[in-house]
Amino acid sequence: xxxxxxxxxxxxHGEIEAEISWRSIFLNRTKEEAVCRKCESMLLPIEGEKxxxxxxxxxxxxxxxxxxxxxxxxxxxxxxxxxxxxxxSLYHYNDFMKEVIARFKFRGDYCLASVFAGKLRSxxxxxxxxxxxxxxxxxxxxxxxxFNQSEALIVGAGLKPxxxxxxxxxxxxxxxxxxDRIHLPQVFRLESQEKLTGKNIxxxxxxxxxxxxxxHAARILKEAGADKxxxxxxxx
Amino acid sequence: MRFAVIGQKVxxxxxxxxxxxxLPISKISSIPTPQQNLSFHFNPEIQAVLxxxxxLMDDLPFSLEEIQEHYENGWLTYRNGIEFHGKTVxxxxxxxxxxxxxxxxxxxxxGESCIYCRRCLIMGRVSACTPLIGWRDPDADGxxxxxxxxxxxxxxxxxxxxxxQREASGRVEQAVISGxxxxxxxxxxxxxxxxxxxxIEQALARGQRVCIATPRTDVxxxxxxxxxxxxxxxxxxxxxxGSEDRxxxxxxxxxxxxxxxxxxxxxxxxxxxxxxxxxxSVDETLRHAVKNARKPESTVIYLTATPSRSWQxxxxxxxxxxxxxxxxxxxxxxxxxxxxxxxxxxKQLEREKLPDNVIRWVKIRLDxxxxxxxxxxxxxxxxxxxxxxxxxxxDIESVYAEDPDRKEKVMKMRxxxxxxxxxxxxxxxxxxxxxxxxxVIGAEAEIFTESALVQIAGRAxxxxxxxxxxxTFFHYGRTEEMLRAKRVxxxxxxEATKRCLLD
Numbered sequence: 001x002x003x004x005x006x007x008x009x010x011x012x013h014g015e016i017e018a019e020i021s022w023r024s025i026f027l028n029r030t031k032e033e034a035v036c037r038k039c040e041s042m043l044l045p046i047e048g049e050k051x052x053x054x055x056x057x058x059x060x061x062x063x064x065x066x067x068x069x070x071x072x073x074x075x076x077x078x079x080x081x082x083x084x085x086x087x088x089s090l091y092h093y094n095d096f097m098k099e100v101i102a103r104f105k106f107r108g109d110y111c112l113a114s115v116f117a118g119k120l121r122s123x124x125x126x127x128x129x130x131x132x133x134x135x136x137x138x139x140x141x142x143x144x145x146x147f148n149q150s151e152a153l154i155v156g157a158g159l160k161p162x163x164x165x166x167x168x169x170x171x172x173x174x175x176x177x178x179x180d181r182i183h184l185p186q187v188f189r190l191e192s193q194e195k196l197t198g199k200n201i202x203x204x205x206x207x208x209x210x211x212x213x214x215x216h217a218a219r220i221l222k223e224a225g226a227d228k229x230x231x232x233x234x235x236x
Numbered sequence: 237m238r239f240a241v242i243g244q245k246v247x248x249x250x251x252x253x254x255x256x257x258x259l260p261i262s263k264i265s266s267i268p269t270p271q272q273n274l275s276f277h278f279n280p281e282i283q284a285v286l287x288x289x290x291x292l293m294d295d296l297p298f299s300l301e302e303i304q305e306h307y308e309n310g311w312l313t314y315r316n317g318i319e320f321h322g323k324t325v326x327x328x329x330x331x332x333x334x335x336x337x338x339x340x341x342x343x344x345x346x347g348e349s350c351i352y353c354r355r356c357l358i359m360g361r362v363s364a365c366t367p368l369i370g371w372r373d374p375d376a377d378g379x380x381x382x383x384x385x386x387x388x389x390x391x392x393x394x395x396x397x398x399x400x401q402r403e404a405s406g407r408v409e410q411a412v413i414s415g416x417x418x419x420x421x422x423x424x425x426x427x428x429x430x431x432x433x434x435x436i437e438q439a440l441a442r443g444q445r446v447c448i449a450t451p452r453t454d455v456x457x458x459x460x461x462x463x464x465x466x467x468x469x470x471x472x473x474x475x476x477x478g479s480e481d482r483x484x485x486x487x488x489x490x491x492x493x494x495x496x497x498x499x500x501x502x503x504x505x506x507x508x509x510x511x512x513x514x515x516x517s518v519d520e521t522l523r524h525a526v527k528n529a530r531k532p533e534s535t536v537i538y539l540t541a542t543p544s545r546s547w548q549x550x551x552x553x554x555x556x557x558x559x560x561x562x563x564x565x566x567x568x569x570x571x572x573x574x575x576x577x578x579x580x581x582x583k584q585l586e587r588e589k590l591p592d593n594v595i596r597w598v599k600i601r602l603d604x605x606x607x608x609x610x611x612x613x614x615x616x617x618x619x620x621x622x623x624x625x626x627x628x629x630x631d632i633e634s635v636y637a638e639d640p641d642r643k644e645k646v647m648k649m650r651x652x653x654x655x656x657x658x659x660x661x662x663x664x665x666x667x668x669x670x671x672x673x674x675x676v677i678g679a680e681a682e683i684f685t686e687s688a689l690v691q692i693a694g695r696a697x698x699x700x701x702x703x704x705x706x707x708t709f710f711h712y713g714r715t716e717e718m719l720r721a722k723r724v725x726x727x728x729x730x731e732a733t734k735r736c737l738l739d
Contacts, residue, residue, distance in 0.1 A: 107357050107361065110340075144294070146343050147341050147344055148344075
């Protein structure tokens with residue numbers, strides 16, 4: 001801890017007032033906060049009863065049993081059934097989160113990955129996985145942004161990204177409808193020769209929107225022999 | 237981006253014909269500028285976008301090949317986006333050198349750990365491998381056709397100036413003609429805009445580019461139609477976050493101070509409004525923006541009602557050229573604040589009480605039906621004051637910066653639907669209500685600097701029909717800032733009397 005320059009919130013750049021406790025005084029251990037309390041309070045964790053596949057908060061008018069209607073649709077389709085074992089999303093994609101992710105990903109504010117580092121790390125450690133795989137960008141998009149946001153999130157959490165996949169298509173996802181996204185031919189290819197037989201894989205991405213990106217990635221990994229593919233996203 | 241230095245030029249990695257060692261651009265300490273090839277046929281579209289600007293590769297809708305070709309022929313310049321001076325890092329676009337505003341990332345463009353500026357990130361990321369791209373005109377002035385302009389009558393304005401304004405207007409004109417800096421120190425309500433017209437006309441008639449920069453978007457929106465009306469023949473670009481004129485380099489530009497970051501050696505005459513206002517005074521980076529945006533030989537006019545202490549000193553010592561307008565256009569003196577001790581008001585507020593003299597002050601205004609504007613140092617305190625004051629009148633309102641109903645409440649105040657409006661310092665400048673009394677509760681708070689207090693006092697007695705108003709600073713201990721504010725106002729009144737600017 002630097003005594004002279006106050007620690008600043010990564011999101012609003014306001015000063016973070018250090019919480020002083022007996023623990024911090026005697027053990028010289030302060031909780032390293034990346035954001036101030038005000039910004040923290042605007043990040044809404046996904047809580048309560050969740051869809052057992054995609055991890056969204058269940059809405060009574062939009063679910064059957066413990067699955068949401070979207071996941072029921074996915075699971076009905078033979079070619080997608082069981083592709084994605086389970087998704088965990090950390091926060092609601094509210095207006096505040098939209099702004100944070102836009103700044104991180106589109107404006108390229110790399111250090112915002114640290115905002116999620118703590119939580120990401122602890123959740124990732126709870127998911128059984130042999131490899132943590134970032135969703136890849138096309139070469140063109142990677143040059144434009146300067147970095148891959150999924151990889152940044154994994155590195156930020158102090159873990160090792162394993163780039164098993166590469167992207168074939170380069171068009172922007174956000175310009176497509178759900179139908180377009182689902183019926184797209186394969187968007188990823190296997191980049192690595194690594195034997196995946198019996199492996200558990202965790203995919204990491206920034207947002208879960210329709211789940212099609214993650215399912216496309218999951219399917220290719222399953223086809224290459226992976227046992228289970230789960231995923232983690234910051235928001236949904 | 238990585239570049240190779242080849243002879244008297246740099247070449248981007250992707251355009252290299254044979255392998256050469258490359259570096260991220262910031263590691264090339266001085267980027268060579270090739271000699272200008274005057275027979276080169278430049279692309280006028282690139283000129284239109286780049287002239288007077290400093291933009292990023294990503295801002296330019298042209299191929300890298302074409303950009304590089306213009307550079308190699310000496311029509312385009314590359315500068316380092318980030319510079320390193322020993323241990324300090326400097327963002328060349330926004331002037332940021334505060335380490336808490338920098339971060340780094342593993343960059344896919346240069347393949348190294350690349351430092352970037354978070355301060356001006358919103359305008360596109362400037363990192364250590366980012367070149368800032370600018371235009372180079374043959375004689376580096378890019379002026380419009382002088383012969384046509386100087387034969388036209390550009391200024392269509394029939395209003396008249398007060399004596400104080402006339403003198404300032406003359407000085408502004410002189411500064412424009414001789415290319416100098418001038419501070420116009422005009423009291424709140426002096427009528428600053430009109431004194432610029434003649435000077436702007438002079439500049440435009442000489443084919444110069446003129447910019448008025450102001451901290452607030454609402455001022456840009458208010459000034460644009462006014463200037464379009466008085467200079468009907470002149471294209472005016474209006475720049476603020478989200479405006480559409482971004483790529484126009486018009487003879488007359490009205491811009492927020494923030495948008496100045498996109499300019500480089502662009503203006504012959506730069507008028508900086510409210511130099512003291514947030515964020516200019518706190519923001520070194522905006523000073524950098526002014527330095528970048530003006531041409532090396534240019535006029536800068538600073539407008540303010542409350543110059544900083546160091547500027548005031550420079551004026552007194554004759555180190556800074558300045559002119560004052562010590563009186564309002566309606567020829568009445570500025571209301572002088574009265575300083576009244578009100579005890580430990582903060583403690584009373586904890587018990588939902590306010591000092592008796594404050595309550596009395598409010599009651600008198602309510603009974604007389606005179607509107608009042610009351611300033612509080614903090615939002616939380618203001619909310620408590622509101623609870624107390626609403627017991628006196630239920631229609632009393634409060635307003636603060638992030639208040640979603642801010643505009644509505646200001647409008648209601650104008651329509652006299654609110655008897656008393658409580659506010660934080662956000663209403664200290666700009667907003668005018670014709671006939672009000674003004675008070676500050678807790679004037680000793682740090683936020684009430686000399687300039688804030690002068691601005692606050694300047695809210696009273698604005699209109700010609702109601703040229704007076706009471707200004708009261710309730711405090712729990714006089715501060716130097718309060719005394720200075722009072723003294724500055726009294727000095728202005730004295731000077732105005734001496735110069736026969738008061739009735």
